[in-house]
Amino acid sequence: MKKKISCRVLSQKMIAKNIYDLKVESELAKDAVPGQFAGIYTGDGSMLLPRPISICGADKEQGILRFVYRIQGKGTAFFSGLKEGDRLDILGPLGNGYPIEEAVGKRAVLIGGGIGVPPLLEMAKRLSELDADKAPSAIDIVMGYRDSETFLSDEFKKYGNLIIATDDGSVGVHGTVTDALKEKAVTDGVIYACGPMPMLRGLASYAGEHEMKAYISLEEHMACGVGACLGCIVKTREVDGHSHVKNARICTDGPVFDAEELDL
Amino acid sequence: MKKKISCRVLSQKMIAKNIYDLKVESELAKDAVPGQFAGIYTGDGSMLLPRPISICGADKEQGILRFVYRIQGKGTAFFSGLKEGDRLDILGPLGNGYPIEEAVGKRAVLIGGGIGVPPLLEMAKRLSELDADKAPSAIDIVMGYRDSETFLSDEFKKYGNLIIATDDGSVGVHGTVTDALKEKAVTDGVIYACGPMPMLRGLASYAGEHEMKAYISLEEHMACGVGACLGCIVKTREVDGHSHVKNARICTDGPVFDAEELDL
Amino acid sequence: MNTKVTIAGVEFKNPVMTASGTFGSGVEYGEFVDLSRLGAVVTKGVADHPWEGNPVPRVAETASGMLNAIGLQNPGVDVFIERDLAFLEGYDTKVIVNVCGHSEGEYLNVVERLSDDDRVAMMEINVSCPNVKEGGIAFGTRPDALFNITKLLKEHSKKPLIMKLSPNVTDIKEMAKSAEAAGADAISLINTITGMKIDIYKRKFALANKTGGLSGPAIKPVAVRMVYEASHAVNIPVIGMGGIATAEDAIEFIMAGASAVAVGAVNFHNPYATVEVIEGIEKYMRDYNVSDIADIRGIV
Amino acid sequence: MNTKVTIAGVEFKNPVMTASGTFGSGVEYGEFVDLSRLGAVVTKGVADHPWEGNPVPRVAETASGMLNAIGLQNPGVDVFIERDLAFLEGYDTKVIVNVCGHSEGEYLNVVERLSDDDRVAMMEINVSCPNVKEGGIAFGTRPDALFNITKLLKEHSKKPLIMKLSPNVTDIKEMAKSAEAAGADAISLINTITGMKIDIYKRKFALANKTGGLSGPAIKPVAVRMVYEASHAVNIPVIGMGGIATAEDAIEFIMAGASAVAVGAVNFHNPYATVEVIEGIEKYMRDYNVSDIADIRGIV
Numbered sequence A, B: 001m002k003k004k005i006s007c008r009v010l011s012q013k014m015i016a017k018n019i020y021d022l023k024v025e026s027e028l029a030k031d032a033v034p035g036q037f038a039g040i041y042t043g044d045g046s047m048l049l050p051r052p053i054s055i056c057g058a059d060k061e062q063g064i065l066r067f068v069y070r071i072q073g074k075g076t077a078f079f080s081g082l083k084e085g086d087r088l089d090i091l092g093p094l095g096n097g098y099p100i101e102e103a104v105g106k107r108a109v110l111i112g113g114g115i116g117v118p119p120l121l122e123m124a125k126r127l128s129e130l131d132a133d134k135a136p137s138a139i140d141i142v143m144g145y146r147d148s149e150t151f152l153s154d155e156f157k158k159y160g161n162l163i164i165a166t167d168d169g170s171v172g173v174h175g176t177v178t179d180a181l182k183e184k185a186v187t188d189g190v191i192y193a194c195g196p197m198p199m200l201r202g203l204a205s206y207a208g209e210h211e212m213k214a215y216i217s218l219e220e221h222m223a224c225g226v227g228a229c230l231g232c233i234v235k236t237r238e239v240d241g242h243s244h245v246k247n248a249r250i251c252t253d254g255p256v257f258d259a260e261e262l263d264l
Numbered sequence C, D: 001m002n003t004k005v006t007i008a009g010v011e012f013k014n015p016v017m018t019a020s021g022t023f024g025s026g027v028e029y030g031e032f033v034d035l036s037r038l039g040a041v042v043t044k045g046v047a048d049h050p051w052e053g054n055p056v057p058r059v060a061e062t063a064s065g066m067l068n069a070i071g072l073q074n075p076g077v078d079v080f081i082e083r084d085l086a087f088l089e090g091y092d093t094k095v096i097v098n099v100c101g102h103s104e105g106e107y108l109n110v111v112e113r114l115s116d117d118d119r120v121a122m123m124e125i126n127v128s129c130p131n132v133k134e135g136g137i138a139f140g141t142r143p144d145a146l147f148n149i150t151k152l153l154k155e156h157s158k159k160p161l162i163m164k165l166s167p168n169v170t171d172i173k174e175m176a177k178s179a180e181a182a183g184a185d186a187i188s189l190i191n192t193i194t195g196m197k198i199d200i201y202k203r204k205f206a207l208a209n210k211t212g213g214l215s216g217p218a219i220k221p222v223a224v225r226m227v228y229e230a231s232h233a234v235n236i237p238v239i240g241m242g243g244i245a246t247a248e249d250a251i252e253f254i255m256a257g258a259s260a261v262a263v264g265a266v267n268f269h270n271p272y273a274t275v276e277v278i279e280g281i282e283k284y285m286r287d288y289n290v291s292d293i294a295d296i297r298g299i300v
């Protein structure tokens, strides 16, 4: 169930330039699944809207949510100032999450780019923990970074075959995640991706070419985060069942979509 | 010189119901004199204006400012949540302060009511520390409270003859500070006062009757705190030298006025 | 303690409603609050056929507020009746349907379609929507156009009509009087104030639509002023909205003259806001011995 | 890098001014910032004789903004000339005198009195002040009244005139065009938006005047929209203001079409705001290779 609750900050650290790793104590961790996000509120009254931030980790047992975010503007700058013991209002869990069951017996290809990297961490973890009958046949993880600041890559390594791509070529494949897919000839399996729109568009057509399913997580400016305001739509190929026009709500019908269904 | 600077919170404690005692490290302490105030900003972007709070203590040597305030609304509630180590923007020192020199060789009568008590503490301290040739002949301190929560009274005791008046009669004189003045037959000297308007009006007429000078500190809603917006005026008997109408600015021409000059 | 209010013969259990477009048709916020606690659910604007709305970005945050240019996306009145009204039937609250259209004819289609539906308590006519043709925004900014559409819809409606006024006018009193003169049963205000935000790094408008409607606490002082002016200009009930976040805010509108109030953009900040406002009003009434909410209406 | 802007033949070293009434005549903020850094000091409104203004409370805080009802208290033009103009002479900045009056005649008195004073670069006519008689607020809300007063003052002024427009209108374009048609050299906007606040515990208006003018970051989206609309409607320069707190905000107005901008209520929040805005604009120009501020004007 979605809730807005006040959570206690457990830790906060910078893990790359302008990239922060925030852990909070929250009962929302219980229900959260990878690919979902939360609406995080700044304590500042001038900022009305929650910031949508993907769930990078959800420890059910300990009740800990983890977020990895980049300082983008006022809201994320506010978050970066939080210290252990501070309190934070969080609305969540929001959205649908990645369809983890689609990868049973198949190659799971996890692809993240830039600040799209974090949501795939919990996905990688959960995929790697599945019982044999529900598990994918392989877990390939392709993460794209700007440069050698390959945040979270050490953790990804634990859950699958990690391929790194960097814009500046300082680590791994020189180029985009699609370049890496090509170079490593990853042509079968189910793609789970998150990242900037050009990357997702590239992946959607790559997946199409190779007849791979691609589940991509989208971003849009949001107001409510719960499907009420119609602020955050994406164009769909067919008339959407809820809206009755060719619009789906990213916050509720997504953020994860089957790339085939979208008109990107 | 007036400045707006970021100051470090040294301590904060509740000293009576809804009354807090806040100490900050601030170079503004150097120039501050009793009767002046500061504009304290909340860190919350939705609150544009500084909260005017009187200087209750200004330790020049150690560079410490002290404020004692009552939770009144959003801003003061925000202040009450501050902890040691937090930072706070403060604009000050503002206003004119009490004319301490007027009491040389005379009885200084310090009168405070309710949340008007705090500014007189530093005044009492400074009067008590004056060299003999500049000192008053006596320091009478008359403080009015609602009830037995006579915050700061222990400190006042150190600096003069303390008379307490309480609305409910639980401590000292049962009644107002004016009742206490009458009861204790204080009929000469210079009055320095701060408190609610009805109390100040009462004092002004008491002072008039007994031909005592009365310097009273006023409150008004303020925007700039520095004399620019004309938000905080009080009616004067004569045309004011700055405004050229019968209005003086409380934030700059006051907050301390010679009661005779005002049209209360 | 009586929190009931009656508007055009319809009794509401309390004066707190949802502001159209900020609460969907109730489903989404039903996860957070008990819809049966609300005075009324005012639905997202509905037209006679599905509307696609505007391209994204459709929303942008501003200081203590937000801009939106949803463009009145809606599934059309048929789906609305089958799905949304059916859902709302399950709750003990009144339903006010917000109606939009591109032309008088389109408004009329919706009004006539809903006129006989028992589940609809009232209709609120959004004549302040920024993208209507044929007179367009004129419906909401020109007294004569407002008069005409009000009259037309009243002639065909079996339900009481609330005319929702735009704040983007020189004289709100004149608009309120036009609505009243044409037979409106009530007026509601304010709709959003037209605003704009520019991203100076992208050198582009923050909204695809260039302009959007400003709402949230930022606009409350303007809304309170207009509710005060309007409620002193007319004798029909006024439903006040614009930036209501707390019971204090709601009471401010009531003291300014509103018979009921609506909680809008603040739902996005606090999904529990509607019920918290109701509880806060009850507490205020208890604390300050207000036996009937009507006793403080327009008290300043 | 060129930050200079020229308006009606007057050259300003940079596009950053103070908004009338928020900066006195410069003395008070001269303690915080070097007035010589400013493009211009726009003074508090001055009339032909001293005005007492309104009773207190005159100001009230609102979400990300404030209401004021100062009532244009001012010492009159004689004192202004002797004292305030003399003070400002000491700084390397331009002086724009904001003018108010209760009637056309009173405006005219001030304009004529200042027309030959070399220390005055331009005059800004406040036709949006809420308490003028004889047509009153009409000067600022009726296109014909605005046209007439603009024309009259232009006929008698040897200085370029800026007409300061009210946002409390249905169509700001129409107002801007009226001012232009009547010969205004520039327009400035927005003045405050009329608002109200009620203290629900005292059951009284927060301002003695009941209504006041809303300013501060809360109104920025409305101001940017109006500056955009106005600057696309006329060919005379537009001076933009309304909630500017940072260089980003100022650049937003410039990108919307403003030739210059003014920092208002935010001075109360940050007495260093004016110079910080100037420095921020310079930094933006350096960082994004803007060689002339004119290159980004109206760029969206």
Ligand SMILES: Cc1cc2nc3c(=O)[nH]c(=O)nc-3n(C[C@H](O)[C@H](O)[C@H](O)COP(=O)(O)OP(=O)(O)OC[C@H]3O[C@@H](n4cnc5c(N)ncnc54)[C@H](O)[C@@H]3O)c2cc1C
Residues within 6 Å of the ligand: A037, A049, A050, A051, A052, A053, A054, A055, A068, A069, A070, A071, A072, A073, A074, A075, A076, A077, A115, A118, A119, A218, A219, A220, A221, A222, A255, C060, C061
């Ligand atoms: C489903 C989803 C998941 C996301 N997950 C992450 C994540 O895990 N880590 C991370 O660093 N970022 C993530 N983002 C992006 C993040 O929401 C924005 O960076 C953040 O909202 C910026 O807020 P700000 O106040 O710092 O920036 P500002 O630019 O000051 O924000 C102003 C307004 O615009 C909105 N906004 C600005 N950029 C974006 C954006 N890209 N997407 C949506 N709203 C935006 C803000 O929420 C706010 O309402 C995600 C976005 C979405 C939609």
Ligand SMILES: Cc1cc2nc3c(=O)[nH]c(=O)nc-3n(C[C@H](O)[C@H](O)[C@H](O)COP(=O)(O)OP(=O)(O)OC[C@H]3O[C@@H](n4cnc5c(N)ncnc54)[C@H](O)[C@@H]3O)c2cc1C
Residues within 6 Å of the ligand: B037, B049, B050, B051, B052, B053, B054, B055, B068, B069, B070, B071, B072, B073, B074, B075, B076, B077, B115, B118, B119, B218, B219, B220, B221, B222, B255, D060, D061
């Ligand atoms: C010169 C001066 C000295 C003061 N010294 C003290 C002091 O030492 N201790 C103390 O507790 N209080 C003092 N006050 C009163 C104090 O300023 C207010 O209680 C405080 O501003 C309330 O802010 P708030 O946000 O909590 O209340 P809110 O009611 O939420 O404030 C809303 C707005 O109204 C203003 N406001 C509300 N009440 C007052 C008031 N009484 N005077 C001025 N502005 C007000 C606030 O500053 C703010 O802008 C002083 C006031 C003045 C003018």
Ligand SMILES: Cc1cc2nc3c(=O)[nH]c(=O)nc-3n(C[C@H](O)[C@H](O)[C@H](O)COP(=O)(O)O)c2cc1C
Residues within 6 Å of the ligand: A223, A229, C019, C020, C021, C022, C044, C045, C068, C070, C072, C098, C125, C126, C164, C189, C190, C191, C192, C214, C215, C216, C217, C219, C241, C242, C243, C244, C262, C263, C264, C265, C266
């Ligand atoms: C996202 C959004 C969508 C809206 N949609 C509608 C609508 O469909 N019909 C309508 O009459 N008003 C609509 N409004 C206006 C609100 O109902 C309300 O009048 C306005 O937002 C002011 O109230 P607030 O500040 O509390 O949000 C919408 C407002 C928002 C923020």
Ligand SMILES: Cc1cc2nc3c(=O)[nH]c(=O)nc-3n(C[C@H](O)[C@H](O)[C@H](O)COP(=O)(O)O)c2cc1C
Residues within 6 Å of the ligand: B223, B229, D019, D020, D021, D022, D044, D045, D068, D070, D072, D098, D125, D126, D164, D189, D190, D191, D192, D214, D215, D216, D217, D219, D241, D242, D243, D244, D262, D263, D264, D265, D266
């Ligand atoms: C306290 C105060 C006094 C003002 N006095 C005047 C005035 O005398 N003449 C005038 O034209 N505008 C006056 N204004 C309006 C401002 O110049 C400005 O147009 C408005 O406040 C919007 O800008 P801001 O949001 O940056 O303050 C005043 C504004 C404030 C807040």
Ligand code: FES
Residues within 6 Å of the ligand: A221, A222, A223, A224, A225, A226, A227, A228, A229, A230, A231, A232, A233, A249, A250, A251, A252
């Ligand atoms: S953010 Fe409101 S519908 Fe998605």
Ligand code: FES
Residues within 6 Å of the ligand: B221, B222, B223, B224, B225, B226, B227, B228, B229, B230, B231, B232, B233, B249, B250, B251, B252
């Ligand atoms: S608060 Fe601005 S003049 Fe006093």
